[in-house]
Amino acid sequence: MTKDIYVTQPYLPELKDFIPYLEQIWDNKVLTNGGPFHQQLEEKLCEYLGVKHISLFCNGTLALVTALQSLRITGEVITTPYSFVATAHSLLWNGIKPVFVDIDPYTMNIDPTKIEAAITPSTTAILAVHCYGHPCDVDAIQKIADTYNLRVIYDAAHAFAVENEQGSILNYGDLSVLSFHATKVFNTFEGGAIVCHDAKTKKRIDQLKNFGFVDEVTVVAPGINGKMSEINAAFGVLQLEHMDKVLDRRKAIDVFYREQLQDVQGIHFITHTNETKSNFSYFPITVEPDYPIGRDELYANLRDEQIFARRYFYPLISQFPMYRGLPSANRDNLPNADKVASKIICLPIYPDLEISDCQRVIQIIKAGAHRNEMV
Ligand SMILES: *Cc1c(COP(=O)(O)O)cnc(C)c1O
Numbered sequence: 001m002t003k004d005i006y007v008t009q010p011y012l013p014e015l016k017d018f019i020p021y022l023e024q025i026w027d028n029k030v031l032t033n034g035g036p037f038h039q040q041l042e043e044k045l046c047e048y049l050g051v052k053h054i055s056l057f058c059n060g061t062l063a064l065v066t067a068l069q070s071l072r073i074t075g076e077v078i079t080t081p082y083s084f085v086a087t088a089h090s091l092l093w094n095g096i097k098p099v100f101v102d103i104d105p106y107t108m109n110i111d112p113t114k115i116e117a118a119i120t121p122s123t124t125a126i127l128a129v130h131c132y133g134h135p136c137d138v139d140a141i142q143k144i145a146d147t148y149n150l151r152v153i154y155d156a157a158h159a160f161a162v163e164n165e166q167g168s169i170l171n172y173g174d175l176s177v178l179s180f181h182a183t184k185v186f187n188t189f190e191g192g193a194i195v196c197h198d199a200k201t202k203k204r205i206d207q208l209k210n211f212g213f214v215d216e217v218t219v220v221a222p223g224i225n226g227k228m229s230e231i232n233a234a235f236g237v238l239q240l241e242h243m244d245k246v247l248d249r250r251k252a253i254d255v256f257y258r259e260q261l262q263d264v265q266g267i268h269f270i271t272h273t274n275e276t277k278s279n280f281s282y283f284p285i286t287v288e289p290d291y292p293i294g295r296d297e298l299y300a301n302l303r304d305e306q307i308f309a310r311r312y313f314y315p316l317i318s319q320f321p322m323y324r325g326l327p328s329a330n331r332d333n334l335p336n337a338d339k340v341a342s343k344i345i346c347l348p349i350y351p352d353l354e355i356s357d358c359q360r361v362i363q364i365i366k367a368g369a370h371r372n373e374m375v
């Protein structure tokens with residue numbers, strides 16, 4: 001029987017290696033509220049990622065919600081329709097109006113040249129996404145933010161460990177938000193984090209993720225419970241030791257796909273972005289008009305062979321019922337995002353994926369490319 005291949009699969013260190021961590025938790029009986037593993041993971045992540053301050057969360061979505069709260073963002077926020085739905089949901093959870101701006105068709109990130117036209121007197125911030133871990137045009141975005149006095153928050157859920165010439169991509173903007181969900185490059189089962197640049201901001205974030213408590217008797221804001229537990233943090237500490245190997249394996253798959261797909265007519269992929277260190281978190285391809293079959297047919301062909309590729313990001317966030325009534329959600333406002341969403345497929349990529357599995361994927365893509373020759 002052929003095995004099922006999913007778009008991603010979490011990397012798990014050996015179970016026996018996790019037992020000593022559990023024993024430590026059982027011994028000291030600290031299960032959450034910023035215990036020793038929580039503190040250790042924050043320190044180790046700062047070091048590994050090359051960032052100053054990090055606050056751990058129980059998931060990326062609550063980290064996004066809290067990030068906006070910590071900067072007291074209100075009114076309208078400019079964002080991308082081409083992302084996971086949690087990006088825009090974090091705005092609605094704060095009573096903020098999302099304003100969608102189109103993407104660059106090549107990088108698939110928000111197009112900075114289209115941001116200015118979307119700014120109104122109510123605009124307070126830009127919420128951009130480093131889609132697939134490819135950095136946004138951070139300099140152009142910051143320039144606009146400086147000109148119009150806007151805050152910049154990056155949804156960096158895909159951008160763990162990504163660097164440009166200056167170092168971590170997480171050092172740009174006011175805040176960057178990570179997700180450590182099971183499907184992400186670095187996971188703590190569920191988890192997330194906010195990266196910030198000064199101790200005062202971290203303190204506020206840490207208060208907001210703990211109900212707004214400042215001390216035993218003082219509550220300064222209607223904070224949420226966004227804390228990461230000790231089990232998740234301990235797993236993160238262990239997982240972090242495997243990251244270099246994880247990234248190497250992902251890279252090997254990325255290289256293989258590129259080699260195999262470079263001459264397939266009608267299949268395109270992103271070949272150059274401005275990062276100096278990639279995390280190979282996704283392998284998106286676009287199915288162009290000169291490929292003999294459509295995107296959805298290729299997607300179905302892969303499914304028929306138990307390969308569960310995913311159409312990230314289709315549908316666009318702006319097409320979901322809670323967004324589609326917004327003026328900026330109109331398809332005519334988002335032609336590039338609309339087009340990319342109709343031709344995108346993310347291929348399986350994860351550390352335990354075998355090259356023979358990738359060959360199965362490639363075979364099906366190549367069979368689609370040659371369909372016209374067979375008839
Ligand atoms: C995964 C993801 C999130 C949400 O993170 P969770 O940890 O699952 O809550 C937000 N934004 C993007 C772009 C994501 O891919």
